[in-house]
Amino acid sequence: MPASTECPPFRLGESRFDQLWEAQKIKQAIIHPDTGEKIPMPFRMSGKGVGLNLLIKRAEHFSPATRILVQRFIPFPAVGLYVRLPLLQKCPRLGLPVHSMVCLCTFGLALPVAISLFPQNSQIHVSELEPEIAAATECKILTYNKGL
Incomplete structure (x- = not known):
């Protein structure tokens, strides 16, 4: 073999x-x-x-x-x-509450900062849209909210 x-x-x-x-x-x-x-x-x-x-x-x-x-x-x-x-180490039962607080603080402080790094509003040219949506407007450039 x-x-x-x-x-x-x-x-x-x-x-x-x-x-x-x-x-x-x-x-x-x-x-x-x-x-x-x-x-x-x-x-x-x-x-x-x-x-x-x-x-x-x-x-x-x-x-x-x-x-x-x-x-x-x-x-x-x-x-x-x-x-x-x-x-x-002395009180292992506190592990879950401590882990929860660390996660809460991390997400509570870091998430708003991370979201604020990216622009909420953006622009797109009508030629980049689907034909039925492009036909519904006379504008050349549209502004939209990304919804963050």
């Missing part, structure tokens, strides 16, 4: 089903479900595609200025470093 068709060796304590399930989870974390293309490491959103968490762990060895930049610009809820807080 050729080497490419051989089954992987049996690992003590694991069934073949467990190995296949683990391989399927890794495949789903790496391959985009719609396009079938490989997802670059920082953009993978599961625990199997390490990406941002790996960068945060490595940031502990960077210079203080670089470490602050990396830790500030990576989304805080995705990092999970605040689990090491002494308060959460």
Whole structure:
């Protein structure tokens, strides 16, 4: 039997089903479900595609200025470093409320800023519209609200 068709060796304590399930989870974390293309490491959103968490762990060895930049610009809820807080180690039941407050503050402060970066109103030339809509107006340029 050729080497490419051989089954992987049996690992003590694991069934073949467990190995296949683990391989399927890794495949789903790496391959985009719609396009079938490989997802670059920082953009993978599961625990199997390490990406941002790996960068945060490595940031502990960077210079203080670089470490602050990396830790500030990576989304805080995705990092999970605040689990090491002494308060959460003493009272693990506070984990959910603390996580909720961090998410609330992050979205409450960052979302309005992100939305304000993009213009709300835009203009479009009538020639770029569908024929039935273009026929309904005499204007050459239309202004519309993007609805953000």
